[in-house]
Each structure stands twice: as C-alpha cells, then as structure tokens.
Amino acid sequence: xxxxEQHPSTLSVQExxxxxxxxxxxxxxSNYFPWYKQELGKRPQLIIxxxxxxxxxxxxxxAVTLNKTAKHFSLHITETQPEDSAVxxxxxxxxxxxxxxxxxxxxxxxxxxx
Amino acid sequence: xxGVTQTPKFQVLKTGQSMTLQCAQDMNHNSMYWYRxxxxxxxxxxxxxxxxxxxxxxxxPNGYNVSRLNKREFSLRLESAAPSQTSVxxxxxxxxxxxSYEQYFGPGTRLTVT
Numbered sequence: 001x002x003x004x005e006q007h008p009s010t011l012s013v014q015e016x017x018x019x020x021x022x023x024x025x026x027x028x029x030s031n032y033f034p035w036y037k038q039e040l041g042k043r044p045q046l047i048i049x050x051x052x053x054x055x056x057x058x059x060x061x062x063a064v065t066l067n068k069t070a071k072h073f074s075l076h077i078t079e080t081q082p083e084d085s086a087v088x089x090x091x092x093x094x095x096x097x098x099x100x101x102x103x104x105x106x107x108x109x110x111x112x113x114x
Numbered sequence: 115x116x117g118v119t120q121t122p123k124f125q126v127l128k129t130g131q132s133m134t135l136q137c138a139q140d141m142n143h144n145s146m147y148w149y150r151x152x153x154x155x156x157x158x159x160x161x162x163x164x165x166x167x168x169x170x171x172x173x174x175p176n177g178y179n180v181s182r183l184n185k186r187e188f189s190l191r192l193e194s195a196a197p198s199q200t201s202v203x204x205x206x207x208x209x210x211x212x213x214s215y216e217q218y219f220g221p222g223t224r225l226t227v228t
C-alpha cells in the first residue's frame with residue numbers, strides 16, 4: 001500500500017521567516033495531495049491541496065509544490081505569523097473509483113517564535 | 115449545518131469494557147471514515163465506508179467494528195477495550211466524486227483505557 005513520509009517532525013521558525021515541510025510518497029499512481037492543519041486540541045482542517053496534473057498551487061501565504069518524478073511534495077509558508085503554529089499533516093490518495101482513502105504522514109509540529 | 119459531530123467528547127474505560135463511538139454528518143456525504151491519532155503516528159485509518167451499506171478495513175482495524183447505520187451515521191465499536199486503544203478518535207466524511215476529495219473531520223473523542 002501507499003506509504004507517506006513527512007519531514008521534519010518539528011520545526012521552529014522566527015516570525016516573518018518562511019517554513020518548508022516535505023513529504024515523499026511511494027505509489028507513483030497517487031494523484032491527489034492535500035495538506036491539513038491541526039491547531040492544539042482542534043480537528044484537522046484542509047488548508048491546500050494539489051492534483052497530479054499541476055506542479056504548483058498558491059493561496060496567499062501558502063503554496064504547495066509537487067515533483068511527480070521524485071515522488072515528493074512540499075508545503076511552503078511565507079511571512080509566518082503566530083497563528084501558523086500548529087501540526088501540519090500531508091496526505092496522498094491513490095486513484096480508486098469510489099474510494100477516497102487518504103494516507104497521512106506523521107505530522108510536523110511548527111512553532112513560530114515571536 | 116453542524117458538519118461532522120461526534121459523541122462522546124471524552125471517555126474513560128476499564129480494560130475489557132465495551133463502548134460505541136457515534137458519528138453523524140449533515141453534509142449529504144457518501145464516504146465516512148474513522149481514524150485514530152497517537153503522538154508521532156499521524157492519523158491512521160481504522161475503517162471506512164465508501165457508501166451506505168458498505169464498510170472496509172483500513173490500516174489498523176484489529177479490535178474495532180463499525181456500522182454504517184444510514185447515510186448520515188457511522189459508528190465505531192470497541193468490544194473489549196485494551197490500554198493500546200487509548201487514543202484520540204476522529205470521524206471524517208467526504209463527498210465521493212471527482213470535484214472534491216476533501217475530508218471534513220469531527221471534533222474528536224479522547225478515549226483513555228485503564
């Protein structure tokens with residue numbers, strides 16, 4: 001089955017600097033790659049996603065890049081703010097009609113230092 | 115719209131006791147999921163239901179059973195709780211289809227087995 005590895009497990013960044021979190025996946029057929037943000041004590045929520053036919057997607061201060069050849073994708077957060085402190089999970093989905101299972105990475109705890 | 119709701123929010127069980135975690139969604143979603151979240155392990159899929167009347171095992175199904183009661187409700191049962199099942203349990207749902215694979219999570223149930 002699909003395997004997703006996520007690095008680093010913890011990341012501390014000065015406020016205003018950029019943060020990058022990387023994930024690799026094992027199944028070359030995977031075609032959907034979302035990122036979820038989980039604030040302390042809260043539920044995970046989707047912040048951005050990308051499909052395999054796109055190399056990059058941006059939404060204000062966050063962006064995701066996908067390298068299908070290398071089977072890795074990354075989350076980029078620019079101009080970090082205190083409210084960006086959270087645990088971030090990457091995930092991937094293999095194509096399977098009627099089955100939207102996601103395989104999640106183990107998470108990155110991002111701390112923004114004021 | 116309440117989205118995805120879960121009951122209870124917290125539960126303490128003794129080893130060997132049984133309980134059922136309830137989940138309901140009001141978004142007319144087809145697919146529903148149960149995950150467990152443990153420190154450093156990310157979100158691991160226990161069971162999922164692609165549609166009403168169908169259920170399938172995920173990554174860590176041992177010790178659990180599920181019921182897709184109708185389109186709205188998906189319950190998770192622990193028949194004989196073990197300390198290894200101490201975890202935070204999240205239910206999620208998604209609209210099956212090519213337009214969106216986003217999973218919407220419930221608020222979680224924190225379960226402690228002593």
